[in-house]
Amino acid sequence: MTRAERAAFVDRRLAELYPATPIPLDHRDAYTLLVAVLLSAQSTDKGVNKVTPSMFALADTPEKMMRVLVADIQAIIRPCGLSPAKARNISALSRILVEQHGGQVPQTFEELEALPGVGHKTASVVMSQAFGVPAFPVDTHIHRLAQRWKLTSGRSVEQTEADLKKLFPRAHWNRLHLRIIFYGREHCTARGCDGTVCEICRTLFPERKRAVTTKK
Numbered sequence: 001m002t003r004a005e006r007a008a009f010v011d012r013r014l015a016e017l018y019p020a021t022p023i024p025l026d027h028r029d030a031y032t033l034l035v036a037v038l039l040s041a042q043s044t045d046k047g048v049n050k051v052t053p054s055m056f057a058l059a060d061t062p063e064k065m066m067r068v069l070v071a072d073i074q075a076i077i078r079p080c081g082l083s084p085a086k087a088r089n090i091s092a093l094s095r096i097l098v099e100q101h102g103g104q105v106p107q108t109f110e111e112l113e114a115l116p117g118v119g120h121k122t123a124s125v126v127m128s129q130a131f132g133v134p135a136f137p138v139d140t141h142i143h144r145l146a147q148r149w150k151l152t153s154g155r156s157v158e159q160t161e162a163d164l165k166k167l168f169p170r171a172h173w174n175r176l177h178l179r180i181i182f183y184g185r186e187h188c189t190a191r192g193c194d195g196t197v198c199e200i201c202r203t204l205f206p207e208r209k210r211a212v213t214t215k216k
């Protein structure tokens with residue numbers, strides 16, 4: 001199979017396996033999604049979904065959040081880890097949204113990435129999941145599976161994103177990135193897997209199976 005054929009199979013099969021693509025982080029709007037994505041660094045989505053109800057009960061708009069003490073934000077988000085930096089960033093970005101963006105989350109990568117604590121991946125999630133703009137946020141699951149499925153030859157997240165964007169139709173990016181994450185969470189948790197365990201790897205690389213079988 002060529003790389004393009006592997007990509008077409010992955011795209012088709014994941015759409016069959018995960019027809020629905022619910023956004024894993026609970027949120028009410030673009031602002032609460034931005035805060036939730038920021039909290040998800042070094043944390044699980046489940047862990048974030050446990051703290052956001054209290055967080056958004058305290059403040060669910062930039063105007064309200066900028067008035068909350070950083071120490072109070074930190075106390076609520078502590079279970080998500082990195083709480084001092086995350087609390088500072090949430091407070092600071094809320095103030096910037098009010099003072100520079102009329103209290104709204106901006107809808108460009110440049111403006112989003114200029115906010116404290118917001119990198120390209122966070123901006124991509126917000127552009128994609130809040131505003132429906134085609135983007136391809138690459139998390140650890142996507143980075144690993146793109147390598148396992150030989151859809152990228154790059155070692156960096158940036159290269160993986162560029163390769164995946166070239167391989168898949170732009171109209172599929174937003175749902176496909178979620179589907180790859182769902183598959184990775186469900187199947188690709190084994191460290192040091194030899195790439196012969198799951199259906200997609202077995203289909204893409206039947207020779208891997210043969211190599212292992214011959215060895216035995």
Ligand code: SF4
Pocket residue numbers: 148187188189190193194195196197198199200201202
């Ligand atoms: S076989 Fe499954 S667990 Fe192993 S690399 Fe492939 S997707 Fe991941």
